[in-house]
Amino acid sequence: xxxxxxxxxxxxxxxNVYALVAVGLALIFGVSRLINFAQGxxxxxxxxxxxxxxxxxxxxxxxxxxxVATAAAVVGLIIERFGLRPLQNSVxxxxxxxxxxxxxxxxxxxxxTFSPNPRALPSQLPDIRFQVGxxxxxxxxxxxxxxxxxxALLLFVFLRYTKLGWAVRATAQDRDAAMQMGVDVNRVNQAxxxxxxxxxxxxxxxxxxxxxxxxxAMSLQxxxxxxxxxxxxxxxxxxxxxxxxxxxxLVESYGVAVFGTSYRNLFAFLLxxxxxxxxxNGLFASARQxxxxxxxxxxxxxxxxxxxxxxxxxxxxxxxxxxxxxPVSDYLLQTLINAWLLGMLALSLTLVAGTVGQVSLGHAALxxxxxxxxxxxxxxxxxxxxxxxxxxxxxxxxxGTLLISPSFRLRxxxxxxxxxxxxxxxxxxxxNWESVTHGPIxxxxxxxxxxxxYELVSAASVYWFSFAVMVLLALLQVRLLTSHLGRSFRAIRxxxxxxxxYGLSLNxxxxxxxxxxxxxxxxxxxxxxxxYSYINHETFNTQQSILALTIVILxxxxxxxxxxxxxxALVGLPEAFRIAAEYRILxxxxxxxxxxxxxxxxxxxxx
Amino acid sequence: xxxxxxxxxxxxxxxxxxxxxxxxIDLDLGQGELVSIIGPNGAGKTTLFNLVTGLDRxxxxxxxxxxxxxxxxxxxxxxxxxxxxTFQLGRVFxxxxxxxxxxxxxxxxxxxVKPAVPLIGPLLELGLALLRPSSVKAEEEGLREEVRRIxxxxxxxxxxxxxxxxxxxxxxxxxxxxxxxxLALKPRLLLLxxxxxxxxxxxxxxxxxxxxxxxAAGLTILLIEHKLDMVMRLSDRVMVxxxxxxxxxxxxxxxxxxxxVIEAYLGHGLSQAAHDEPEEVA
Numbered sequence: 001x002x003x004x005x006x007x008x009x010x011x012x013x014x015x016n017v018y019a020l021v022a023v024g025l026a027l028i029f030g031v032s033r034l035i036n037f038a039q040g041x042x043x044x045x046x047x048x049x050x051x052x053x054x055x056x057x058x059x060x061x062x063x064x065x066x067x068v069a070t071a072a073a074v075v076g077l078i079i080e081r082f083g084l085r086p087l088q089n090s091v092x093x094x095x096x097x098x099x100x101x102x103x104x105x106x107x108x109x110x111x112x113t114f115s116p117n118p119r120a121l122p123s124q125l126p127d128i129r130f131q132v133g134x135x136x137x138x139x140x141x142x143x144x145x146x147x148x149x150x151x152a153l154l155l156f157v158f159l160r161y162t163k164l165g166w167a168v169r170a171t172a173q174d175r176d177a178a179m180q181m182g183v184d185v186n187r188v189n190q191a192x193x194x195x196x197x198x199x200x201x202x203x204x205x206x207x208x209x210x211x212x213x214x215x216x217a218m219s220l221q222x223x224x225x226x227x228x229x230x231x232x233x234x235x236x237x238x239x240x241x242x243x244x245x246x247x248x249x250l251v252e253s254y255g256v257a258v259f260g261t262s263y264r265n266l267f268a269f270l271l272x273x274x275x276x277x278x279x280x281n282g283l284f285a286s287a288r289q290x291x292x293x294x295x296x297x298x299x300x301x302x303x304x305x306x307x308x309x310x311x312x313x314x315x316x317x318x319x320x321x322x323x324x325x326x327p328v329s330d331y332l333l334q335t336l337i338n339a340w341l342l343g344m345l346a347l348s349l350t351l352v353a354g355t356v357g358q359v360s361l362g363h364a365a366l367x368x369x370x371x372x373x374x375x376x377x378x379x380x381x382x383x384x385x386x387x388x389x390x391x392x393x394x395x396x397x398x399x400g401t402l403l404i405s406p407s408f409r410l411r412x413x414x415x416x417x418x419x420x421x422x423x424x425x426x427x428x429x430x431x432n433w434e435s436v437t438h439g440p441i442x443x444x445x446x447x448x449x450x451x452x453x454y455e456l457v458s459a460a461s462v463y464w465f466s467f468a469v470m471v472l473l474a475l476l477q478v479r480l481l482t483s484h485l486g487r488s489f490r491a492i493r494x495x496x497x498x499x500x501x502y503g504l505s506l507n508x509x510x511x512x513x514x515x516x517x518x519x520x521x522x523x524x525x526x527x528x529x530x531x532y533s534y535i536n537h538e539t540f541n542t543q544q545s546i547l548a549l550t551i552v553i554l555x556x557x558x559x560x561x562x563x564x565x566x567x568x569a570l571v572g573l574p575e576a577f578r579i580a581a582e583y584r585i586l587x588x589x590x591x592x593x594x595x596x597x598x599x600x601x602x603x604x605x606x607x
Numbered sequence: 608x609x610x611x612x613x614x615x616x617x618x619x620x621x622x623x624x625x626x627x628x629x630x631x632i633d634l635d636l637g638q639g640e641l642v643s644i645i646g647p648n649g650a651g652k653t654t655l656f657n658l659v660t661g662l663d664r665x666x667x668x669x670x671x672x673x674x675x676x677x678x679x680x681x682x683x684x685x686x687x688x689x690x691x692x693t694f695q696l697g698r699v700f701x702x703x704x705x706x707x708x709x710x711x712x713x714x715x716x717x718x719x720v721k722p723a724v725p726l727i728g729p730l731l732e733l734g735l736a737l738l739r740p741s742s743v744k745a746e747e748e749g750l751r752e753e754v755r756r757i758x759x760x761x762x763x764x765x766x767x768x769x770x771x772x773x774x775x776x777x778x779x780x781x782x783x784x785x786x787x788x789x790l791a792l793k794p795r796l797l798l799l800x801x802x803x804x805x806x807x808x809x810x811x812x813x814x815x816x817x818x819x820x821x822x823a824a825g826l827t828i829l830l831i832e833h834k835l836d837m838v839m840r841l842s843d844r845v846m847v848x849x850x851x852x853x854x855x856x857x858x859x860x861x862x863x864x865x866x867x868v869i870e871a872y873l874g875h876g877l878s879q880a881a882h883d884e885p886e887e888v889a
Contacts, residue, residue, distance in 0.1 A: 480736060491703060494703065502792065
């Protein structure tokens with residue numbers, strides 16, 4: 001019995017921490033209808049600033065908290081001023097992509113400064129436990145609860161009784177009306193980002209102290225948890241975010257009590273998917289909301305795509321096909337094989353994110369499904385590799401679509417969150433389903449690529465194989481886009497309300513896009529599995545999802561040729577310039593940010 | 608009106624929190640009739656359209672088309688049974704060409720490429736879109752021809768811009784694309800939400816002529832419009848809404864002289880003064 005009380009206390013304490021992140025997200029969503037994917041990065045920055053203060057400067061606790069809050073607020077202000085304000089009149093996808101880019105840049109900067117190894121963050125508080133009923137509670141628990149409750153109260157007073165607080169609430173209710181009444185919306189945004197960042201930073205520091213450990217993986221987890229709590233409470237609803245956070249903390253804590261630690265995140269994401277499906281406006285939203293006003297502007301940047309004459313495409317493809325006949329190094333071929341595999345992933349993502357407007361952040365999960373299916377089928381059932389790869393593609397088409405289908409009712413940012421969560425779920429299932437996936441050990445000894453009994457040993461043969469598959473998938477996709485499905489997908493992206501009014505079922509057409517895109521991604525994963533001969537749950541990770549997204553933006557959303565050009569550019573150029581691996585993600589993030597700001601239509605234009 | 612009504616609304620009600628946006632509306636619309644809905648801003652006209660076209664669900668009441676209960680059906684289903692609408696602020700697909708925008712209007716009529724097979728229907732659609740047998744090609748070509756004919760109704764406004772993306776069109780042309788898209792559905796019931804909003808007098812006159820043409824061709828139309836002159840010329844009947852309620856219904860002139868209507872437009876206290884000079888209302 002006592003342990004249950006302990007789990008409840010633990011759940012509420014963790015809930016307090018989530019609340020600090022979620023309240024910030026809710027404030028930002030309230031005034032700018034934006035889910036700030038960089039919130040977790042600020043939390044990470046807060047944790048590391050806390051570490052510098054505690055370990056290197058040895059500041060007393062109160063000073064540490066003030067220092068962390070101030071530094072994090074400055075980061076928040078910088079994000080608002082330079083990352084988001086320039087995008088105010090931009091297409092709807094731009095701020096979403098910008099916060100994703102910012103989060104990767106910040107995470108990488110922290111990682112490069114402090115190294116990815118975990119560090120201990122001592123709590124500065126005496127390590128004693130008080131008996132409460134039949135459970136125990138420590139001074140740190142009390143501190144976290146006090147900071148959580150204290151910030152909630154301060155925030156309440158700020159929103160209720162200060163002029164700026166009124167302006168924030170007015171802007172949240174009706175931005176245009178607030179502007180007409182003379183509210184300086186930029187100042188409101190600054191205030192909100194500053195507050196959100198201060199809370200997020202302090203939260204990161206407290207968590208670091210709570211677990212006595214900080215590492216760079218905290219960022220993504222915090223974003224996800226904060227977003228889950230916020231969505232559960234109803235996006236933009238500040239008190240809802242607090243309640244959602246407590247609920248999430250308790251669900252996780254009890255889940256861990258029953259099933260064990262490795263399932264902690266699974267519960268969070270299942271809760272998210274459940275809420276998104278059953279109550280997409282959150283648990284506390286009024287039963288039904290007014291139908292959304294007609295949206296002005298377009299989701300993606302309108303542009304006239306660069307027209308490449310067909311003969312130029314044929315000649316370019318021909319040159320790449322003949323490349324292995326020339327005296328080129330295996331290294332060049334290997335690099336291009338990577339580009340072709342990523343090209344297939346980018347084809348898939350440019351279809352769902354560009355053509356249908358479902359910005360998936362968990363696309364690497366599709367690679368993983370294809371890779372595991374193909375690897376296990378060829379290992380356990382001795383299926384010929386070619387056939388296994390096709391089965392991998394089909395399985396990904398089916399399973400991927402099924403998993404992503406809860407997000408079909410959602411829009412914009414919610415799709416990105418749902419797909420991010422689904423990606424995490426896939427990775428957690430692979431990790432925990434040991435009887436099939438071998439869990440953390442991974443799958444080794446995967447048979448090499450072979451076709452009709454002939455092993456593809458030389459780099460040239462693998463090159464030709466992957467190039468041919470990619471070109472075939474690209475041609476199929478072009479054919480798809482020129483059919484009635486192409487215009488249907490794009491209509492849903494541009495205005496799903498109008499599309500539905502003309503008979504387009506969102507479920508049906510989003511499914512078809514994910515089936516087609518899932519197949520391409522699954523085939524790419526399958527080929528990769530046989531090429532690497534070893535895969536585990538970390539082979540296909542969020543970094544690849546982000547790389548694919550950057551490729552797709554670089555090439556131009558929805559642009560088939562652009563996806564391939566983008567893949568060659570983003571895989572090839574870092575190789576050509578021998579950029580060290582740890583700087584690459586940073587560069588991808590910066591490229592993403594620069595593109596969103598200065599060339600949102602990408603190199604070849606959106607379609 | 609002769610025979611059973613095509614569209615019939617009974618006690619249609621929609622509340623948003625404390626506000627009753629649509630309050631117990633009854634309305635019958637006969638085959639081939641054109642009924643206009645007028646009323647001050649915020650009277651609930653567009654919300655009523657949303658309830659009829661499935662974008663929103665009523666809290667109470669029912670919607671019948673040809674006697675069949677269609678209350679709360681999804682918009683994509685309603686498009687399938689022949690209800691088409693335009694939107695108040697204009698919702699064209701910005702990145703699609705004029706041709707593609709109007710082709711989307713015909714989506715609910717696609718047959719060859721969308722076999723009505725349960726469960727695997729969507730997969731067949733994907734397969735047919737990729738393989739494109741002759742039946743699918745013929746259907747697509749036929750629809751494209753039809754779109755050109757529809758666009759020709761707008762004279763030289765849209766045809767020369769058929770391949771341009773909709774975002775590059777003028778405001779008035781976007782409204783025209785919306786109407787062309789609605790016509791491509793071959794609707795049994797057409798709902799037009801302020802088709803001439805933001806148009807100059809010449810453009811308004813053109814639009815009025817087009818709507819008159821559609822009416823003459825036997826189309827049943829429900830029209831929301833603020834330009835009373837046009838309403839009076841086009842409508843068989845006029846329904847006036849205020850604060851969610853129907854405050855008057857009848858022939859144009861009748862409604863125009865109704866003291867309730869005058870009061871709704873000019874506010875309490877002023878109605879007596881206005882009553883002396885009802886022409887000012889229009």
